[in-house]
Amino acid sequence: MESSVKAAGKPTMAGQIEVQLRHDILHGILAPGAKLNLDKLRSSMDVGLSPLREAVTRLVAEGLIEAEAQRGYTVTPISVANLNEVCALRLELEPYALRKSIENGGLDWETAVMGALYRLNKTDRIPGDPVSLANWEVANNAFHLTLVERCDMPLLIKMYKSLVSMNDRYRHIYLKAVAVQRDVIDEHTAIAQAAVERRANDAAALLARHIERSTNNLRLLISADLPENPQ
Amino acid sequence: MESSVKAAGKPTMAGQIEVQLRHDILHGILAPGAKLNLDKLRSSMDVGLSPLREAVTRLVAEGLIEAEAQRGYTVTPISVANLNEVCALRLELEPYALRKSIENGGLDWETAVMGALYRLNKTDRIPGDPVSLANWEVANNAFHLTLVERCDMPLLIKMYKSLVSMNDRYRHIYLKAVAVQRDVIDEHTAIAQAAVERRANDAAALLARHIERSTNNLRLLISADLPENPQ
């Protein structure tokens, strides 16, 4: 994902650091719950303190880092409760956004949806191969974003993106080497079809089921690993 | 509203500035769309640049300020489209959160709801009197927050608070001197009753209607003032 601040001209130091940090958190390189010592981070990343602080502050806003005044920063912990909330909110917001997109979108939107679907279907997801997994994730996120993008609700899109990145973190940490058994391609295709044909109820229901299945998959792997309560 | 960062011990400079800025934006003292010159702000508020930058960054995250790299900051503009989105999202999220609260809340929650209702009903809203309006707003927000708080979904609560503050800004700017004609007390009481009696469908529907009415009120005043499209 790019920086949270609209970029003009040269990218700013803070923006680059933000991207790097987000990547490291979403991929578990900075472990959930880890204490972030800004001074050590600064030297290890070889950047200045001011832009680092700024980047961290932005990620606090995004919910990937937690701040406590005068006590520094922590990578937001993961927990079953948090995963459940992320899933519940996606279930509430994504189908809603999809319905709005179906209302607002025209031929351009339909074209974008079918295009994103095509690319996704052509992108192999090879468990264990990081490059393939990364490519697949880009295509997958692009498809899902395209579906909902024409809701024309910028605040909603921002919430949506934030939820997706939280969800991706769980995927990265727990789904590195696991093959997806169910036929995701069929699910995506069915959603896209229904969307393009303006069958809003079908599309929303299919998308909801898709989200649920994906999360259940994750939940199984994680429950074994983490206690039920957050913290 | 307090600082977005959990406070320990002494409040930090950045936190205080954040509170001040949020207040000024929400009350239209810093006008919607206004360019924020950090250096001038710094001297006019008589604070340092670093904590000011930090405070501004937090408010960017909250959606009250917009940032563009290397081009500075702008108070988020207001528009009919934005008000509509804020309202639509509240309609989607608040009744949902209320249902969850009804599921999770026990006697403590019921007590808190009825308490907040009582205080709100005892707090007069005198149009034109800033102190009275501010007190009423505190009580009103506390009541609404209490209703949804036991959804036990921290991310949802954060979204909710952010939407409420955006909504409050429109209220402050356009509803300064206007009396509320409909009987808000009855609406609040009906919602609280239904919630406490666990009539989830009733409570959610009443809350939704309440939100709609409040927004319609605002929308009328604003449409006269602003064009339909943002920016």
Next chain:
DNA sequence: TGTTGAAATAAAATCGATTTTCTAGTATAA
């Protein structure tokens, strides 16, 4: 032993100054 308090240390927050990047104005060339 366990507890309290002062000193030392580590980390976060802030400051003041510098560097980089944008913006607007002007002059020159097509």
Next chain:
DNA sequence: TTATACTAGAAAATCGATTTTATTTCAACA
């Protein structure tokens, strides 16, 4: 005229150092 290149000037971004606050250590005392 229109477009392009240059040049202050303004504003944003960043740096390095300082100040403030929290945490840890350790000794004195109960």
